[in-house]
Amino acid sequence: MRILVIEDDNILREATVEILTGEDYIVEQAATGDEGLYLAEQGIHDLIVLDIMLPGLSGLEIVKTLRNNGCAISILLLTAKDSVDDRVIGLESGADDYLVKPFAMRELLARIKALIRRKGNLIIEDQLNYGKITLNNKFKDGFVDAEPLGLTNKEYEILEFLMLNTEQIVTRDQLFDRIWGLDSETSISVVDIYIHHLRKKLVVYGLDTLIQTVRGVGFMLKES
Structure with missing residues (x-):
């Protein structure tokens, strides 16, 4: 399984990549919205872990662009915003799930596994x-x-x-x-x-x- 992590916080991104790699996922990473969108558009990943607040394109803009282009990849949004409106906007833009910062890595892994299972009964x-x-x-x-x-x-x-x-x-x-x-x-x-x-x-x-x-x-x- 191949996961793309798009996060501008270097410490959080590297920690996430390390944890996911330790779980035998193949992980690629990007620190900006523009680089993240370029990698996501290659259509070679199974899931994207995506921060909302990014340099360049925002996470929400990336989600909307991918969905408008017919990309159905599973997307887990990371957000520092905990209001109901912000979460609703994220989901309505096309994301599959969200996780509020700060979060435990165990919960991140659980959310990822749930999204992978949701991909289909196969x-x-x-x-x-x-x-x-x-x-x-x-x-x-x-x-x-x-x-x-x-x-x-x-x-x-x-x-x-x-x-x-x-x-x-x-x-x-x-x-x-x-x-x-x-x-x-x-x-x-x-x-x-x-x-x-x-x-x-x-x-x-x-x-x-x-x-x-x-x-x-x-x-x-x-x-x-």
Whole structure:
């Protein structure tokens, strides 16, 4: 799971990143609203932890921009304002939840896990489920009828992203940026190579057609 933390308080941001990394989340961070929006618009994260008061664009402006562009990513707002009106404005702008500063890290983790569970009934604790496939975060592998697929790290990450976005188009750019990184010098054609490897492991169970190619765009995980 990949989380983006957008917070201008250096101490709080670094502490949040450290805690989330310790929980095995992959975390990226930004200290300004403009940088945060740029990273959020790449569409490679599963959740955003977003401060309202930021240099440049505010957290509310970021939420509105993402929602207006059709981005459905889960957003947890951090706010120093505790009035009902401020909380209502945050939620009405498109945020999924809010947390008032100062907060305990245990509560932050609980809110994040609740938002991840809320993403859909395919998520059960540390597992992702779609059709006959179960993806287990503890073992970093996929299973079909309890038989392991024997996924490599990158195959696991690709299948995880597809399962988190079932029946939605995931572009090659999104997969490349999420798995290999925005600054990677690897060719984007590596995405197709790994999709080919994944299909070969699924064909044994007759599930290779689950990963559908959307010509010229990317891929979609969808049962026929």
